[in-house]
Amino acid sequence: MSEQTEVVTQPEPAPEQRDRTVEQSSRWQQAMRDIVGGSAMISVLAVLLALIAGGILIAVTDARVQQTAGYFFARPGDMLAAIWNAVSKAYLALFRGSIYNFARDDVGSALTSLTDTLVFATPLIAAGLGVGLGFRAGLFNIGGRGQMIMAAAAAGWVGFSFNLPPVIHVIVAVAAGLIAGGIWGGIVGLLKAKTGAHEVIVTIMLNFVALYFLMYMLRTPGLLQAPGGNTPKTPPMEPTAIFPPLFPGHNVHWGFLTAIAATVYVWWLLNRSSMGFQFRAVGINPNAARTAGMSVSSVYIWTMTISGALCGLAGVNQVLGTVTSGFSSGIDAGIGFDAITVALLGRSRPWGIFAAGLLFGAFKAGGFTMQAAAQVPVDIVLVVQSLIVLFIAAPPLVRAIFRLPTPGTAPRRRVRASDRRAEKGAAA
């Protein structure tokens, strides 16, 4: 057991990392880096494992399977057929709801599923990029919810109360949302840089501040509450402020293009800009970065600001794209937290997060069909998502199941094998 723990927290550095900058950072930072920076293979296999585990759960919770299990030995075929039925129906529904609905008559409406996936993926990608950017600078932004809420409130307010020409209205609303999210994230960076407050605590607390602030605004006429009603809900957005649809007849809207743009921006920021280089340097080792003359506190502030703005983009997409008929306090829909999963699955790489966001968008879109068509409890989809996180967070488990080599130990294994052979030879 202790050996296993050892493997999780302190794997042997890969040969190219032998300069051992690692030793200066704490065990937890190391563990964190392992979790957020695992190999692509681990991500794929984690999804696969989670789908298998999900299949088992679907089978176990299926009423017909339970019924036929009662007489398994008398007629085993019944139960096996029931299992196959339940699982294949559920995953077929997932496919139908998320990619191509072959139950529809024409190709256009069959592809509605795919465009729905894009709709649900959009905020996940944006917020995932925000969280992932934080990871790269060594910051754990759990405040996606608060940043989304503040951005949604700002963008929503601009969206329903301003009277602007079509294109300008959208741009102003988006900008308001990004600024609000950026400020909400920036506060965290500022507090961490100036006072050393831990970002996890601060972001969690600011989530509550944002939530209750939104509730207050929704209850107060003149702020966000729809006039004439008594309900904590905003009026619908002005048509000029709504993201126009990308294709007629489909739900996917221009917000998806903002998610693509955000992905390109984060890729450029991290891989091509000197600011991103500083982010990464601080993420790998803040002490070394400081010694190299970088301002760690300004990196913290900027990372959290940009991370907050990206989560804000997710909130903007919710109010200007997904739910345009006015929103209430549940507008974040848990995306601030799902984004952590997306960032982990995407290994904090911009395009990885993009792909992970699409996958989770597909889970979400397909989840509705799984529920409606296959009567699978919607919780199963959540369990599958949670299992993905679990498997990603435990790379040694995935490696053990699929017999993958531990990074950095591949040569040692060969050595061990040859040692054994040598030993055998010596014994003989």
Place this chain on the structure above:
Amino acid sequence: MRNSMRRFAIGGAAAIGTSVLVLTGCAAPPETDGNGNGNGETSNPDFIPCMVSDTGGFDDKSFNQLGYEGLTEAAQEIGATPNTVQSNAETDYASNISNLVDQGCNLIVTVGFLLAEATVAGAEANPDVEFTIIDDFADLNGDGKPDSDNIKPIVFDTAQAAFLAGYAAASYSKTGVVGTYGGIAIPPVTIFMDGFVQGVEYYNAQKGTSVRALGWDVAAQNGSFTGGFEAGIESKSLAQSLIDQNADVILPVGGPIFTSAVEAIRDSGKDIAMIGVDADLYETYPEGKDLFLTSILKGMKVGVHDVVIQASKGEFDSTPFVGTLDNDGVGIAPFHDFESKVDSKLADELDQVRKGIIDGSIEVTSPSSPKQ
């Protein structure tokens, strides 16, 4: 070494799996698949009644659950298989509705006021599917009738029943303080609080007493809320603060939040009564039955049941169903264990008040009441 551990783990799992099968899998198989429930005249197995919950889910011991029970019972009577889906977030409503339409649902019941926009949009896009929404008038454009001809609203003037409960609470209270709090300040919640507080005030006016009702200000439409429809520390501490202010009757409004109030009362060790909402919680929540003075009943189960039966016979119409004291769509539950503890004249007085509300001589006003 890790290899052997893995083998051990897999072996163990296999052993457990096999033994479960051995232990459970020995029953005899059924001879044939007898498939035919549903009795005679009302039977219509081709009819598919469907339902979308709000974020509370069908196990909320409250209005989602009551609606669900109404649906499943009606489905059983007509021998139909209902299709029900739960929503996890407010972004889910539209997708859930469109997926049910894809499944060929004939009637889609949407539970809760928060689904109004999605229901109207779904009804307008699918004119040949019938929709029923609970707790909302589906009147977004404000012209006084549902926005689409294929929507039947099921609404309740709960303030009338809550008025009776407020009167009973004021009569029962020994400390002269009663209290209420809600989940979220939406009309289906605050309507209870409006009626409750007005009932207490009416009692004061009649008896010249000065029982105070905490937690809700009718004029300002402002009060204490937990911020959600989940049981938890928010609900418990609101109940706790009412107890600290000497309240001895508490009305928590909003799905399962009452369970935390039960905890708070048990912790305090004081003799405090509660008033339930939606269903008779004395029956549906036996763990706390000794605490319930009464419950404010909302006939959702019956309402949904009747609409489903009607629709299955092809008799769907879009006339709103408004539950009132008059048509027994709302009411209060019996006192059960409190029968001996309340004033002996209370039952008669409540009967008088009830009559007064029905004939209009006693006015119960709530901005959240359904406009008729």
